[in-house]
Amino acid sequence: MPVTNAIESVNAQLRKIVKTRGHFPTDEAATKLLWLALRNITADWSRAAHDWKAAMNQFAILYEDRFTRIHL
Template sequence: VQRCIIHQLRNSFKYVSYKDLKAFSNDFKEVYHAINEEVALEKLYELKEKWGKEYPYAIRSWENNWEVISPFFKFPEEIRKIIYTTNIIEGLHRQFRKVTKTKTIFPTDSSLEKMLYLASMNVVKKWTQRYKNWDRVLSQLMIQYPGRLEEYI
């Protein structure tokens, strides 16, 4: 089950009629652009009041997965834009499957770890996308996770 913001939105939109999709998606922006979890939950309830009778399944997934989605709101806006979707992680996992699917068994756990490490090194070479305001993102991550990033900078 994919529970990132993008996949939650796509799941919700498939239950909404095309004629209402634009208005519904504009209203939903207030939920995932909210400044914190409390405001986001409040906006979700407002959205449910407005659209809940007409499209109950579009909102139910958010309510059912709120505990998994809510940590997203603990991050500043700059970081949220990066973790908005799980596509990067899914791409990495796809590359891991690609290199391991031809092998039916590995002699040791260490050999599997080495193969995955080498695959990750090849994948990292392809990561060339630059993020807007990366300096602010990096400083926010250093505040959020003290002591974890200093040795890599």
């Protein structure tokens, strides 16, 4: 699957989840829903994206309080 199709697929799944939920009481609630959705979407992937390890390391630096060493 070309990268563009993969990105569009993820976007479509996220849009569907947000649309069915409708309203979020806080930004944090929306962020949590999207994070959980992405976790479920990526659990089905058969292989990691190119340079995903490097991206995860950057996320760990930027969002240190949200990451554990298990993710790395």
